[in-house]
Amino acid sequence: MNVIDIKNLTFSYEKDTILEDINLSVKAKEFLAIIGPNGGGKSTLLKLMLGIERASSGQIKIFGEKPSKSLTSIGYVPQNTNVNTNFPIKVLEVVMMGHVGHKRPLIGYKKEEITCALTSLKQVSMEKYANKKIGSLSGGQRQRVMIARALCSHPKILLLDEPTSNIDTIGQKEVYSLLKELNKTITIVVVSHDLSIILEYATSVLHVNKQAAFHDISKKRKFFTKEEHFCEVELLQMIGNKND
């Protein structure tokens, strides 16, 4: 079964059509990169998959269910982790937001919830910072904390919106190698405009600009050795070649 199934999806905001006739199916353990120009509808597509926005027509199925019914199977890492940095909140508390709100104790958090959050932090190598204030971390560290928060509910899919837009190049590398590691067990969907980085890791690419074009690049990758990197021209040629 496909992890994500989108059929003839259209989304309009007031009178503007943002997305038109999108079709997409994502298989388990795929690493899908959603690219495209600003305002092309990338983030909107992600919000539709999360059930934050409703489609005007067409349908989205996550594991065969409506997005709103699959809250626990999706982990979400929002854009702009640099907002609200003055907020007095500890890293561990941020991660614990990831737990879904049922089976909760009367006051505070359960022991298992704390253990689970610490495990998630360990997965992203941030366990040392559990009691630090979130504002004291660097952009890259904060992004990893947000990934830990998403991992807290043991998702089968991880959706990330521009995960590297506010962080330095070292931080970007760290985030992507972490995602590659996580990709061994879960499906990953990343919205990004960092073509050169993302395409080193992605198995498929969806180019969204109102309409969408899907490209499987997993086979292409085999022609490159580990040390080599795609240059953007090759990438664009690859994506542009519609005959394969």
Next chain:
Amino acid sequence: MIDALHYEFIQNAIIAGILVSIASGIIGSLIVVNRMVFLAGGIAHTSYGGIGLAVYFGIPIFLGASLFSVGAALLISFITINQKERIDTFIGLIWAVGMAIGILFVDMTPGYNVDLMSYLFGSILAVSREDLYFMIALVFTIITFVTFWYRDILAVSYDSEYALLRGVHVKLFYTLILVFSALTVVIAIKIVGLILVIALLTIPIYIAEKLSNSLYSMMFLSAIISTIFTLFGLFISYNYDITSGAAIILVSAIFLVLFLIFLKIRDNLKYS
């Protein structure tokens, strides 16, 4: 001053000061982290409409102000949730209309001679026993609210979009925070008056935020700092016969300036 403690009105004033400080410390923290200061200001001024109505219809002032300000809180909550643009314009409008209604009804009340200034700037030395019961009930409700729903409040305040995805009733909690702000404003009217209440909801909270690494400690510290400022202000108000609201706010402001200087010096030492 020690002799004064024997008077019942002084005892009431001190108890009221502490209760209001606890409420404003907790709710002020939520207002600040949710960036609702302007909304709270709107609610505070709108509550004057309730005072005017209460005076005109002869119902208890507390009741009139509470109903009216809770109504304002619900309206502001509805607007901020549903109106996509120019929210500040609408808040400003409610703010002014509420005050205008209050003035209108006070003008229309025949033979009205209660000192209006006391509602605008506080009259802590006229706190009655009933006022104290109302304050105790509110403080108790607020503490219950933040104790049992701490994680939801934290999630909604820190990242409301994510909270929504985790199944938290974001709109409900947002509205409840505004409603509790409205009721806190009403009890604070006795202490600092509705014009100055916004300072009580922000100055101690700003200091506490700088010293806290969790929302819980911020609320706790805000309540303590606020209590210190309020009692100190009361002391000055009583000794020099100054309006309590003005005394409390100026004490808070002086401490804030000292605190900012302290921060500056500390940072300079750290980086030199």
